[in-house]
Amino acid sequence: MESQVDVVVIGAGLSGIAAATRLKQAGLSVAVLEARDRVGGRLFSRAVGNGVFDLGGQWIGPGQRRIAQWVSDLSLQTFPTYDGGKKLVSVRGALRTYSGTIPKLGPLELLELHRALSRVERMHKKLSARTPWKHPDATALDAQTVEAVMGPSLTRPGARAAFDAAVRTVFGAEARELSMLHFLAYLSGGGGLMNLVSVAGGAQQDRIVGGAQQLAALAADRLSGAVLLEAPVRRVVERKARLCVVHDKGEVGARYVIVAVPPQLAMRIVFDPPLPAAKRHVLEGAAMGATIKVLVTYARPFWRARGLSGEAVSDAPPFAVVFDNADGDRQAALLGFVVGQPAREFSALPPSRRRTVAVAELCRLYGSDAADVQDYVEHDWSEQPWTLGCPVASPRPGVLSLNGSALRSRCGRIGFAGTETAREYCGYMEGALEAAERAAAEALAFLKA
Amino acid sequence: MESQVDVVVIGAGLSGIAAATRLKQAGLSVAVLEARDRVGGRLFSRAVGNGVFDLGGQWIGPGQRRIAQWVSDLSLQTFPTYDGGKKLVSVRGALRTYSGTIPKLGPLELLELHRALSRVERMHKKLSARTPWKHPDATALDAQTVEAVMGPSLTRPGARAAFDAAVRTVFGAEARELSMLHFLAYLSGGGGLMNLVSVAGGAQQDRIVGGAQQLAALAADRLSGAVLLEAPVRRVVERKARLCVVHDKGEVGARYVIVAVPPQLAMRIVFDPPLPAAKRHVLEGAAMGATIKVLVTYARPFWRARGLSGEAVSDAPPFAVVFDNADGDRQAALLGFVVGQPAREFSALPPSRRRTVAVAELCRLYGSDAADVQDYVEHDWSEQPWTLGCPVASPRPGVLSLNGSALRSRCGRIGFAGTETAREYCGYMEGALEAAERAAAEALAFLKA
Numbered sequence: 061m062e063s064q065v066d067v068v069v070i071g072a073g074l075s076g077i078a079a080a081t082r083l084k085q086a087g088l089s090v091a092v093l094e095a096r097d098r099v100g101g102r103l104f105s106r107a108v109g110n111g112v113f114d115l116g117g118q119w120i121g122p123g124q125r126r127i128a129q130w131v132s133d134l135s136l137q138t139f140p141t142y143d144g145g146k147k148l149v150s151v152r153g154a155l156r157t158y159s160g161t162i163p164k165l166g167p168l169e170l171l172e173l174h175r176a177l178s179r180v181e182r183m184h185k186k187l188s189a190r191t192p193w194k195h196p197d198a199t200a201l202d203a204q205t206v207e208a209v210m211g212p213s214l215t216r217p218g219a220r221a222a223f224d225a226a227v228r229t230v231f232g233a234e235a236r237e238l239s240m241l242h243f244l245a246y247l248s249g250g251g252g253l254m255n256l257v258s259v260a261g262g263a264q265q266d267r268i269v270g271g272a273q274q275l276a277a278l279a280a281d282r283l284s285g286a287v288l289l290e291a292p293v294r295r296v297v298e299r300k301a302r303l304c305v306v307h308d309k310g311e312v313g314a315r316y317v318i319v320a321v322p323p324q325l326a327m328r329i330v331f332d333p334p335l336p337a338a339k340r341h342v343l344e345g346a347a348m349g350a351t352i353k354v355l356v357t358y359a360r361p362f363w364r365a366r367g368l369s370g371e372a373v374s375d376a377p378p379f380a381v382v383f384d385n386a387d388g389d390r391q392a393a394l395l396g397f398v399v400g401q402p403a404r405e406f407s408a409l410p411p412s413r414r415r416t417v418a419v420a421e422l423c424r425l426y427g428s429d430a431a432d433v434q435d436y437v438e439h440d441w442s443e444q445p446w447t448l449g450c451p452v453a454s455p456r457p458g459v460l461s462l463n464g465s466a467l468r469s470r471c472g473r474i475g476f477a478g479t480e481t482a483r484e485y486c487g488y489m490e491g492a493l494e495a496a497e498r499a500a501a502e503a504l505a506f507l508k509a
Numbered sequence: 510m511e512s513q514v515d516v517v518v519i520g521a522g523l524s525g526i527a528a529a530t531r532l533k534q535a536g537l538s539v540a541v542l543e544a545r546d547r548v549g550g551r552l553f554s555r556a557v558g559n560g561v562f563d564l565g566g567q568w569i570g571p572g573q574r575r576i577a578q579w580v581s582d583l584s585l586q587t588f589p590t591y592d593g594g595k596k597l598v599s600v601r602g603a604l605r606t607y608s609g610t611i612p613k614l615g616p617l618e619l620l621e622l623h624r625a626l627s628r629v630e631r632m633h634k635k636l637s638a639r640t641p642w643k644h645p646d647a648t649a650l651d652a653q654t655v656e657a658v659m660g661p662s663l664t665r666p667g668a669r670a671a672f673d674a675a676v677r678t679v680f681g682a683e684a685r686e687l688s689m690l691h692f693l694a695y696l697s698g699g700g701g702l703m704n705l706v707s708v709a710g711g712a713q714q715d716r717i718v719g720g721a722q723q724l725a726a727l728a729a730d731r732l733s734g735a736v737l738l739e740a741p742v743r744r745v746v747e748r749k750a751r752l753c754v755v756h757d758k759g760e761v762g763a764r765y766v767i768v769a770v771p772p773q774l775a776m777r778i779v780f781d782p783p784l785p786a787a788k789r790h791v792l793e794g795a796a797m798g799a800t801i802k803v804l805v806t807y808a809r810p811f812w813r814a815r816g817l818s819g820e821a822v823s824d825a826p827p828f829a830v831v832f833d834n835a836d837g838d839r840q841a842a843l844l845g846f847v848v849g850q851p852a853r854e855f856s857a858l859p860p861s862r863r864r865t866v867a868v869a870e871l872c873r874l875y876g877s878d879a880a881d882v883q884d885y886v887e888h889d890w891s892e893q894p895w896t897l898g899c900p901v902a903s904p905r906p907g908v909l910s911l912n913g914s915a916l917r918s919r920c921g922r923i924g925f926a927g928t929e930t931a932r933e934y935c936g937y938m939e940g941a942l943e944a945a946e947r948a949a950a951e952a953l954a955f956l957k958a
Contacts, residue, residue: 203656203685205906211652236652237794237907324793328777334892337799337853344773344897345686345796347905350786401911404786443783448793456796456905457654458686462850 065089067503068305068314070293070329073101074489075477076320077276078130078496079503080283086504091312092283093305095292095446098273099280101321102450103489105271108435109357111387112271113395115439116353116450117489121263123251124490126497127275131268134278138266142384143259145364148372148425151218155425161258163373165218173219176210180244180253189249190483192241193464202461206243207236221375226257228380228400230487231454232349239457246454249484249491259371263488264383275489292446296474297332303473316503320477320496323453324348325446331474338466345459346480348442348449350403354378354396354418355385355437361392362429370394372425378406378418382425394422394430407440414438452487453480468498473506475499514538516952517754517763519742519778522550523566523938524926525769526725527579527945528952529732535953540761541732542754544741544895547722548729550770551899552938554720557884558806560840561720564888565802565899566938570712572700573939575946576724580717583727587715591833592708594813597821597874600667604874610707612822614667622668625659629693629702638698639932641690642913651910655692656685670824675706677829677849679936680903681798688906695903698933698940708820712937713832724938741895745923746781752922765952769926769945772902773797774895784923787915794908795929797891797898801847801855803827803867804834804886810841811878819843821874827855827867831874843871843879856889863887901936902929917947922955924948 067083069076072094080090098104104116120127120138131138149156149163158164165173187195195201206227214220227235230253231246247253255262268274280287288309295306296317303314319326323346334340361384363370370384378398385395396418398406406414415436422430441450455464468481477499482491516532518525521543529539547553553565569576569587580587598605598612607613614622636644644650655676663669676684679702680695696702704711717723729736737758744755745766752763768775772795783789810833812819819833827847834844845867847855855863864885871879890899904913917930926948931940 199656199685200660203654203660205652205654207648207652207907208657211649234907234911236648236910237905324776327773330894334894337856337889337891340891341799341853345905347794350790404790404912407786440786442786442789445779445783456686456794458656458683461685462683463853 063311064313065091066314066507067316067318068093068303068312069318069320071101071319071321071478072099072276072280072287073320073478073492074103074276075479075492075496076318077279077283078493079318079320079477079500080286081279082496082500083503084283084286088507090283090286092287093291093293093307093312094287094289097290099287100273100276102447103273103276104439105273106437108355108437109391111357111391111393113355113385113387113393114267114272115355115437116272116441118267118272119264120266120489121255122261122265124485124488126493127490130275130493134275136274137269139269139388140266141259141264142386143369145367145369147369149222150372150374150376150425151221152375157368161254163218163222165222169216169218172214172216173222176213176219176223177253180210180247184244184248184252187244187248189245192245193461195241198241198461201244202239202241202458204240205236205457206238206240207234209240210235217375222373224375225373225380226253229397230256232351232399232403232449232451233347233454234400237347237456238454239460242455242460245460246486249482249486250488269388272489293329295330295332298473316473316475316507318475318477318499318503320499322348322448322478323480324448335471335474336466338463339469339471341463342455342459342466345456346453347456348453349451350400350442351450352398352403352406352438352440354398355393356419356422357391357393357434358432359392359434361386363426366427368426374425376421377402379421382422396422403440403442407442468495470502470506475502512760513762514540515763515956516765516767517542517752517761518767518769519754520550520768520770520927521548521725521729521736522769522927522941523552523725524928524941524945525767526728526732527942528767528769528926528949529735530728531945531949532952533732533735537956539732539735541736542740542742542756542761543736543738546739548736549722549725551896552722552725553888554722555886557804557886558840560806560836560842562804562834562836562842563716563721564804564886565721565890567716567721568713569715569938570704571710571714573934573937575942576939579724579942583724585723586718588718588837589715590708590713591835592818594816594818596818598671599821599823599825599874600670601824606817610703612667612671614671618665618667621663621665622671625662625668625672626702629659629696633693633697633701636693636697638694641694642910644690647690647910650693651688651690651907653689654685654906655687655689656683658689659684666824671822673824674822674829675702678846679705681800681848681898681900682796682903683849686796686905687903688909691904691909694909695935698931698935699937708832718837721938742778744779744781747922765922765924765956767924767926767948767952769948771797771897771927772929773897780923784920785915787912788918788920790912791904791908791916794905795902796905797902798900799849799852799891800899801852801887801889803845803847804842805868805871806840806842806883807881808841808883810835812875815876817875823874825870826851828870831871843875845871852889852891856891917944919951919955924951
């Protein structure tokens with residue numbers, strides 16, 4: 061690695077790797093400094109049984125053109141998430157099957173859920189995902205949590221269960237923690253709540269053959285030695301238009317830095333001089349979601365034979381949602397999402413108890429065949445010191461309306477990438493690429509000026 | 510410093526020093542590891558002109574029995590904050606004088622403010638400061654911000670100005686960021702909002718001759734070499750009932766650790782194994798207040814001759830409140846608080862512009878004599894990497910009702926002190942001592958068991 065480069069990128073997640081790729085293509089020298097012993101950040105694939113599975117981000121949906129192009133550029137293939145058959149909904153212990161996107165609930169429950177979702181849709185359509193803080197009601201919406209706004213109209217258990225499962229899975233957070241302004245902006249930038257919770261035709265439609273981590277790893281390979289692993293950045297010191305980036309293995313000099321790590325990790329880097337107060341506020345004010353992925357492999361996808369898609373929505377711990385997560389025909393699997401507060405409660409159980417609880421719940425949902433587990437794998441993102449949570453960090457109430465304009469703004473020679481700074485599909489791989497595109501363009505413009 | 514001790518205390522603020530003092534008195538060996546090159550944390554005194562001034566915490570109020578005892582044990586003296594004469598209130602550019610605690614506003618404004626304050630008082634009296642999460646409406650209150658609850662009833666500028674100044678000064682935060690549940694619990698534990706904003710008879714009544722930092726420094730001297738400075742702790746590794754505390758100057762082995770740093774700094778320490786998810790959530794979910802103290806010294810306290818106390822409340826930037834901050838007869842001074850979002854905006858100005866703006870505002874409030882500045886000193890706590898803000902960290906909406914029970918709970922061999930974990934006077938020196946008392950008692954009980 062060069063000790064002097066044009067641009068240092070902090071973080072070798074998809075966004076950092078994509079920004080570095082663009083800068084290198086433009087003829088600049090780059091160094092990517094990564095704290096972990098691997099690239100990929102929230103993309104993390106692992107061989108389990110006969111398949112390869114994503115313990116982090118894994119899905120691509122229609123309309124996500126940047127990631128589709130990225131997949132194609134890397135000569136990777138996608139395959140559809142299995143979606144045949146009926147889905148399950150479990151409310152207060154009662155299990156039903158349904159088709160389509162909205163769980164089968166009682167008529168009054170369905171009415172209530174429809175009303176709530178329509179209200180959310182009406183609200184987010186009036187709001188710009190890019191600059192929600194400019195909305196005339198920004199202060200009032202940001203001073204409200206999703207719970208405060210939506211809770212009172214979700215009085216029936218089934219409607220409440222479906223809403224909570226969606227919020228927890230999309231954000232990794234509880235409704236009472238989420239700013240209503242951010243919630244609406246996030247939905248607006250992601251094509252709406254129904255898009256974000258749908259499989260076919262929605263954000264869970266397709267997966268990457270061989271695992272999504274390749275989206276970062278193959279691109280990193282093309283950066284020919286520019287990525288340094290196990291090199292967490294501790295300080296960025298600016299003196300006389302030069303930046304010195306201090307990491308655990310040494311220092312790199314640069315003319316520009318792109319920070320491509322989640323906000324709470326960016327906050328841990330000591331910037332000298334300090335970042336502007338408004339920037340620090342949006343970084344400190346972002347809460348990482350709580351997500352534990354539980355992958356259970358089976359000899360065969362027995363639920364399919366019973367006409368089930370494998371998809372389930374539930375109000376019973378530990379899983380808010382479950383998906384058929386087969387790696388094509390190579391390995392049958394179910395994937396459960398333990399998200400929001402239930403993730404913290406699940407995490408407090410001893411490991412053997414967690415497995416017992418998880419498998420028992422799969423048996424309740426899919427029948428006793430679910431007990432014939434091949435492999436059981438958990439990944440708790442909140443325990444990862446170099447991510448701190450998944451899927452995404454959300455600005456807490458009040459933050460976006462006060463200092464949202466600092467969210468993605470460049471601070472002199474320091475720019476910001478990462479899916480949290482995306483204007484579209486924040487929280488998704490598409491957003492990671494969109495943010496990288498913007499951050500790389502800012503760097504190029506700054507260095508040419 | 511010993512390389513093996515009974516207890517390592519992380520952080521040499523008042524709470525850490527007090528915990529270490531108690532443990533040493535009980536016969537245990539202790540090491541206090543401090544990131545800065547000084548002890549005191551949020552207590553930081555500095556000689557300016559002929560006086561010594563506190564750029565951090567400085568006030569002690571009636572009913573704070575632990576800190577009164579601590580002052581006495583260290584043979585320190587207190588003196589009253591100057592409180593003679595009339596106070597100023599400035600709303601939308603109009604300046605009035607008043608006496609007592611409630612600013613002089615128009616009758617309808619006063620009525621509105623009284624109603625709002627009475628409502629807050631009624632609510633916080635029903636709530637336990639120690640366990641607010643057990644309140645029957647905890648979820649609903651925690652899903653609301655102070656803005657959402659109080660904003661609609663504060664429609665008149667004067668009432669709004671007085672309320673905002675109080676909230677910003679007490680928390681360093683905006684009403685739209687603060688959980689209503691935490692707001693009420695904080696007031697409940699601090700004797701009510703009127704107590705927290707009052708000088709004589711309230712939380713700003715008395716100061717320490719020679720500066721409040723001595724409260725930590727003199728006690729640290731008595732720990733005879735147990736305090737190591739410039740030793741930020743990076744990792745705490747537990748193996749076989751022994752803890753290894755890794756800092757920038759080496760390692761210390763211990764049987765027990767007390768974390769006595771603000772929540773956001775505790776989050777930056779890598780614990781191996783990780784802290785429980787609920788504990789991580791309350792640490793990550795705490796927002797440090799934004800406070801810049803602006804101290805301006807004068808040859809004489811010219812405002813007193815005009816019958817003014819020096820105290821002012823204002824809705825105009827930069828100061829929410831101003832106090833007469835004379836160091837007895839030794840040095841006249843005014844102290845302005847730039848707090849909440851106005852602190853971020855003030856911080857974005859160039860230094861010379863900040864001084865111009867601040868002095869111009871003092872001239873507007875106290876007359877043109879305020880232009881004859883001797884020394885001008887600012888201290889922006891948000892820029893301090895080993896504090897990150899002042900006066901206190903507040904749990905963001907949703908956090909306290911979800912995981913408040915983890916706020917001060919011991920995690921095996923790891924205990925928690927610091928004013929944020931106090932059951933009484935959270936955010937004050939009294940709270941720092943109360944938390945230290947509890948954390949030391951927990952350590953002793955654990956190590957004796």
